[in-house]
Amino acid sequence: MSDSVDLENRDPNNINDHLSCKFEDVLAEPEGTHSIDCVWKLSYTCFNLWKGICYKVATLLCGICIAAELGCEFAQASLLHIWCFTPCIKYMDLNCGFLKKVWAQCVTCACEPCCQTCSLFFSAFKKS
Structure with missing residues (x-):
């Protein structure tokens, strides 16, 4: 059993498929209502750039603390189940x-x- 983290597939059990959010999922221009091509291309670039930057900054500032807190929460849940609930x-x-x-x-x-x-x-x- 390997203890290394998979840096390619970070959701192997697909538990967060509902969070898949691409530019095409958010913005769409119907036929007959199109902006200038350069606006559409720059919008695409800005959307992906800012989504990536904001997520990376937020995870940099909060990710490790949240992971530590979740680790403590799951440890507490395990403790309660192993030592209290199951024996009860x-x-x-x-x-x-x-x-x-x-x-x-x-x-x-x-x-x-x-x-x-x-x-x-x-x-x-x-x-x-």
Whole structure:
């Protein structure tokens, strides 16, 4: 198992496909309504340039801190699940298994005689 980070495919599980935002997804001129070609080309260049610059600056300023915070959050979630939630569920399963057997015994003792009586009573009515 390799611990290196893939610098080419940074979303191998496609969890952020919904964030794919290209110039063509945001700006589009319908047939019959076109700007000057140089305006369209420069708009394309400016959009991609500023989107890239702003994202890179924002990640430079915030990315490492956010990653550290997320690491702490997921560590806390793991701690809670491993040391609290899973043992609690196992404990409840253990006790509920016992209560299930007690309940089944009570239902069997209380309901089974009535059901057997009803079945004997109704078995006397036979179709002719």
